[in-house]
Amino acid sequence: MTKTTDTKKSARTKPTKANLAQEAKTPANAKLTSEELIGFYREMVRIRRFEERSLRAYQQGKIAGFLHLYIGQESIAVGCVSLMEENDHVITAYRDHGHALAVGMSMDECMAELFGKATGCSKGKGGSMHYFDPSKNYWGGHGIVAGQTPLGAGLAYGLKYQGKKGCALCFLGDGAVNQGAFHESLNIAALWDLPVVYIIENNGYSMGTSQERSSAHPEEGIAARANGYNINWAKINGESLFDIREGVKKAMDLARDKSKPSLLEIHTYRYQGHSIADANHKKYRSKEEIDDYRKNHDPIILYREYLLESKLLDDDGIKEIDLAAKEEAEKSAAFAEKSEFPVEEDILKDVYWEEDNPDQKQSEGRIFFND
Amino acid sequence: MSEISYRQALKNAMIEELKRDENVVIIGEEVAEYNGAYKVTEGLLKQFGPKRIVDAPISEAGFIGMGIGASMLGIRPVMELMFWSFAYVAWDQIINNAASVRYMSGGKINVPIVIRGPANGGTGVGATHSHTPENFIANTPGLKVVCPSNPYDAKGLMKSAIRDNDPVYVMESTIMYNDVGEVPDEDYTVPLGKAKVAREGTDISLIAHGPSVLVCLEAAEVLKAEHNIDAEVVDLRSIRPLDEETIVNSVKKTNRAVLVEENKPFCGVDAQIAYLIQNQAFDYLDAPVQRISAIDAPAIYSPPLEKIQLPKANVVVKKVLEIC
Numbered sequence: 001m002t003k004t005t006d007t008k009k010s011a012r013t014k015p016t017k018a019n020l021a022q023e024a025k026t027p028a029n030a031k032l033t034s035e036e037l038i039g040f041y042r043e044m045v046r047i048r049r050f051e052e053r054s055l056r057a058y059q060q061g062k063i064a065g066f067l068h069l070y071i072g073q074e075s076i077a078v079g080c081v082s083l084m085e086e087n088d089h090v091i092t093a094y095r096d097h098g099h100a101l102a103v104g105m106s107m108d109e110c111m112a113e114l115f116g117k118a119t120g121c122s123k124g125k126g127g128s129m130h131y132f133d134p135s136k137n138y139w140g141g142h143g144i145v146a147g148q149t150p151l152g153a154g155l156a157y158g159l160k161y162q163g164k165k166g167c168a169l170c171f172l173g174d175g176a177v178n179q180g181a182f183h184e185s186l187n188i189a190a191l192w193d194l195p196v197v198y199i200i201e202n203n204g205y206s207m208g209t210s211q212e213r214s215s216a217h218p219e220e221g222i223a224a225r226a227n228g229y230n231i232n233w234a235k236i237n238g239e240s241l242f243d244i245r246e247g248v249k250k251a252m253d254l255a256r257d258k259s260k261p262s263l264l265e266i267h268t269y270r271y272q273g274h275s276i277a278d279a280n281h282k283k284y285r286s287k288e289e290i291d292d293y294r295k296n297h298d299p300i301i302l303y304r305e306y307l308l309e310s311k312l313l314d315d316d317g318i319k320e321i322d323l324a325a326k327e328e329a330e331k332s333a334a335f336a337e338k339s340e341f342p343v344e345e346d347i348l349k350d351v352y353w354e355e356d357n358p359d360q361k362q363s364e365g366r367i368f369f370n371d
Numbered sequence: 372m373s374e375i376s377y378r379q380a381l382k383n384a385m386i387e388e389l390k391r392d393e394n395v396v397i398i399g400e401e402v403a404e405y406n407g408a409y410k411v412t413e414g415l416l417k418q419f420g421p422k423r424i425v426d427a428p429i430s431e432a433g434f435i436g437m438g439i440g441a442s443m444l445g446i447r448p449v450m451e452l453m454f455w456s457f458a459y460v461a462w463d464q465i466i467n468n469a470a471s472v473r474y475m476s477g478g479k480i481n482v483p484i485v486i487r488g489p490a491n492g493g494t495g496v497g498a499t500h501s502h503t504p505e506n507f508i509a510n511t512p513g514l515k516v517v518c519p520s521n522p523y524d525a526k527g528l529m530k531s532a533i534r535d536n537d538p539v540y541v542m543e544s545t546i547m548y549n550d551v552g553e554v555p556d557e558d559y560t561v562p563l564g565k566a567k568v569a570r571e572g573t574d575i576s577l578i579a580h581g582p583s584v585l586v587c588l589e590a591a592e593v594l595k596a597e598h599n600i601d602a603e604v605v606d607l608r609s610i611r612p613l614d615e616e617t618i619v620n621s622v623k624k625t626n627r628a629v630l631v632e633e634n635k636p637f638c639g640v641d642a643q644i645a646y647l648i649q650n651q652a653f654d655y656l657d658a659p660v661q662r663i664s665a666i667d668a669p670a671i672y673s674p675p676l677e678k679i680q681l682p683k684a685n686v687v688v689k690k691v692l693e694i695c
Contacts (some may be wrong), residue, residue: 091440123477132476139443140476144467150433151468154440161396161422161446181463184433191428350478351512353536362531365564365612368512369643371650 011212012174012204012221015237015267020306023242028083028249034312038321040082040241041307044074044300046325047098050107053329054097054114054128058276062337063114066275067128070098073268075299076201077102079244080169083252084137087166089155091139091148093173094129095201095270103136107332117339124342125350145206146172146179149198153185156196160259167195167255169248175206177222178215186263190229195255197248200265201238207274208284223265231263238268239297269293373556378548380522381411381487384529385449387558389419392447395533398425398434399451399488408453409489409545431461435486439468442484449533452488455542456502469538470513483536487529490518490542491582492633493681498669503581503633505542506640509611515539515563517609520584522552524608527561535563544582564612568621572603575691576621578644579631580607583663583682587631590687598688600695610640618644619651626657629690631682636664658694663687 023029051069058067070077077098081090084103092099100110105121113120114128121131130141139155142148152170159166176182177200189196200223206214211222218224226233232254236247244266251262271294273281282290307313313321348368354361375383388395397403397412397419403426406413416424427434431452438448452458458465469482492501508516515537519525525543532539569584570591577587584606591602605621607614622628628648630641645660666680 089444121477122475122479125477126475130475132472132479134443134476134479139440139480140472142468144463147436147463147467150436150464151440151443153433154437154442155444157437158441158444158446161441162444181432181436184428184430185436187428188430188433188437350474350476352515353473353481353483356478357536362534362560363515363563363609363612365566365609365614365616367515367564367612369613 011210012202012267015235018237018240018243018302020240020242020302021309023240023246024306026242026246028246029242037307037312040078041303041313042321042325043078043102044303045321046328047074047077047101048300049325049329050101050110050332051097053333054111055272055276057111057114057333063128064116065127066094066277067114068095068275069270069272070095071272072270072293072298073201073203073238074098075241075244075303076199076238076266076268079241080199080248083245083249084169085166087159087164088169088252089137089139089159089166090169091152091155092141092171093145093148093176094141094143095173096129096131096141099171100131100133100138100141103133103138105131105133105136105138107328108335111332111336112339115336115339116341117336118342118346119335119339123346123350146176146182148172149176149182149185152196152198153189153194156189156194156255156261157192160195165256167197167252169197169199171199171201173206174200174202174204174211174222175214177225186226186229186231189261190231193259194261195259196261197251197255198261198263199248200263201268202265203268203270205274205284207278208280210284221265223263226263231261233263233265236264236266238266239299239302241299241303269297372553374551375522375554376548377522377525377550377552378409378411380526380554381529381543382413382415384526384533385412385415386418388530388533389423394445394447395449396423396425396446397449397451398427398438400427400429400453402426402451409548411548412451431457432464435461436464436468438484439464439482442482443472443480447483447533449485449487452486454500454502455488455490455504456500458504466511470511474513481536482538484538485532485541486538487541488543489545491544491546492665492670493546493677495672495674495677497672501670503542505580505610506634506638508540509640509643510638513538514611516542516611517563518542518581519608520547520581520606521550522554524561526554527559528563528608531560531563534560539563542581546582561608563609564614566608566614566617567606568603568617569606570602570604572601572625574601574625575627575629575695576603576605576625577629577631577687578605578607578618578621580610580640581633583631583633586682586684586687589684590691593684593688594691598692600691602691615647615651618648622648622652623655626655627694628660629687630660630662631687632664633681634664635667636662639664661690661694663690
């Protein structure tokens with residue numbers, strides 16, 4: 001890790017301050033019921049409480065490997081997933097707990113997965129970076145930066161091939177935009193009119209490296225690279241759940257109706273490090289910057305203020321949601337704790353479809369080679 | 372029965388599976404309008420149209436990753452690598468996605484893809500175009516890899532590969548595309564994981580895969596004619612899964628083995644075969660297992676030297692005479 005003598009802020013431009021009361025009236029949001037509006041708040045709070053509980057579990061030594069927390073970015077997963085319809089699919093990178101909970105995976109299975117237990121959503125075989133649930137059109141959970149971006153194009157290609165009206169939401173970080181595979185995916189998506197919406201969750205830093213130090217891009221930002229592929233693009237203020245819904249819906253409609261891809265850049269921030277193992281996140285970022293985002297740009301705080309101001313919820317209602325989320329997260333940790341680990345025989349399961357479906361096996365010979 | 376080429380056999384396999392299953396789609400560089408860099412997909416665009424036969428831009432990571440993503444929704448892409456040497460451009464997708472996504476999801480997903488293309492040297496195309504990566508693939512749990520050496524196996528294994536619900540990688544050879552052989556006209560498959568005794572013998576087992584099988588058959592003729600040694604030739608056909616039983620039974624019968632491969636020696640396929648022979652047939656061996664691999668340097672360009680670098684019948688014969 002190179003020592004930086006100055007704590008540079010990222011060179012990305014800050015969007016204009018959100019005004020949720022105004023943004024609530026935009027077409028994508030104007031018809032939301034109070035139940036739905038409160039539901040979005042509940043979902044964001046649930047994600048944050050889950051992440052905080054998993055952070056504690058990690059510090060207690062219950063979780064191995066990496067833990068990439070979504071704290072600060074909750075509005076994106078909740079806002080985007082709330083727009084999904086039957087034939088829409090979602091895929092993301094390793095900061096995937098928020099998307100998993102947003103599509104409806106349970107805290108129990110997600111926490112158990114972190115603990116490496118057999119009751120985890122991947123039977124303990126994937127870990128934090130690899131949550132999947134095809135039944136909810138959720139395809140992971142991927143560890144290699146930008147490795148999921150061709151897969152996202154593939155989901156869109158599959159939908160189109162099958163004649164289904166839908167789109168693929170493919171999330172990535174600002175750190176992924178320089179990987180070759182991402183550029184190949186953009187080219188293919190544009191060339192073949194694939195209904196994929198690439199969503200850059202730009203929190204300003206690819207691990208410890210600011211956008212300014214990593215990315216060459218037009219003045220308007222990294223999403224403007226889409227011009228090079230003649231792809232529709234837009235920038236969205238991630239601190240506003242309504243802005244997210246309004247902007248992303250346009251792109252999803254374009255994908256579903258016209259089968260055209262989009263590249264969206266959502267301005268957001270993470271309060272924790274790249275992962276919990278990132279000990280430098282207060283070095284490559286300034287205290288002022290972190291505090292500013294926490295105090296003035298937190299999507300949950302801003303949304304809560306909107307709910308209170310529009311009298312959709314009162315202080316008691318807020319407290320109730322918070323308490324319920326904390327309890328649910330605590331319960332999931334207890335569930336994870338008392339669950340069993342996988343057994344040794346499980347190591348060789350779920351490797352090959354054929355081996356897991358022996359009644360339909362056609363192959364012969366030996367497939368595993370330990371003695 | 373028809374006498375058709377290895378190339379035609381592959382094509383017939385794809386035609387039959389394209390007809391059988393509407394989810395099968397052929398994707399690759401120059402596979403459609405160019406009719407295939409090596410004409411394996413010639414005529415398919417005309418017969419099936421651009422939805423089923425798709426020209427990809429030169430973006431192996433992009434289109435192979437795209438195929439993997441589509442396969443998660445039930446599409447069955449058969450993706451061509453113009454040369455298996457280009458696989459490394461897409462290596463992250465091939466290893467980290469195709470092989471691992473089922474495992475990391477706890478078995479919720481499967482990836483029914485085929486990646487096919489020529490994996491061979493010997494054509495003067497130099498070090499970056501002459502790779503035979505079946506050994507790298509075979510080292511990866513979650514993947515399957517086959518190496519047909521003749522038209523009958525090419526068609527049968529390709530059909531099995533396309534029907535298989537796991538990723539199956541098919542190693543062909545530009546040198547073998549023109550080889551002609553008998554192929555049934557009716558529907559048949561060759562299962563993965565089954566080797567074949569290509570030539571029965573009693574004195575020594577020559578065990579090989581891909582083009583090296585032809586080298587061994589040639590060596591076997593010379594051994595019989597000039598040295599009265601009756602060699603058995605075992606064609607592995609499938610590397611992972613692997614038919615250990617046929618290999619071991621052959622060595623138990625002949626008591627000697629020479630393994631022949633185009634892989635480089637360290638961790639080539641034959642390193643695994645040698646291990647299993649000494650492990651399972653130790654008491655039957657009258658000599659240490661011997662091996663002919665490609666000479667251990669990047670593929671040389673100069674044509675006469677390239678011939679020397681790859682296994683040849685006279686080198687196999689010489690090695691056999693050392694232990695017989």
